Amino acid sequence: MTADDEFLRALETVLRDLRAQSAVQPDVREPEDDYPGVILYAPDGSGQGVYAWPDERRGVRLAEVADRAQEWAVEALWGEGEPAVWPHCPAHPDSHPLGATVVDGVAVWVCPRGDGRPVSVIGELPTV
Known part of the structure; x- marks a missing residue:
């Protein structure tokens, strides 16, 4: 079974944020078995x-x-x-990552120490 189109669109959206704010990038591979998603490989294998x-x-x-x-x-x-x-919290640098959640039907990154207001829509993080 291969990953479905909606999942792949979601993955590409998240990978865009990863490219914008992470020093480590994954090697994305489809598994050889019936796993319904993908496998992300790190540089260490x-x-x-x-x-x-x-x-x-x-x-x-x-x-x-x-x-x-x-x-x-x-x-x-x-x-x-x-x-x-990852992703970096602009309000608290190097202390904790943002968290993924849904606000009013929109997937967003929020500060877990903040008031729940979105920092960014997922897929729209600024490049650091």
Whole structure:
């Protein structure tokens, strides 16, 4: 089974944010078995699956893909000796990453220490 088009669009949106703010980039591969998503490989060769089941609620699938890609990014950054923070919280530099959630049907990055207001729409993080 290969990843479906909606999942792949969500993944590409999240990868855009990863390219904008991460020193480590994944090698994205489709698995050889029936895994419903993709495998992200780090420079050290470790891999982690990323998937999200279809969901009728707007923004939920994109936020789930972002959350799973964030898990990969934090581990990959740590493995490379980089600060394990992605995406960067502009209000609290180098202290914690933003969190993926849905606000009013839109997948967004929010500061977990803030008031819940979006910092950025997922897919629109500024390049640092």
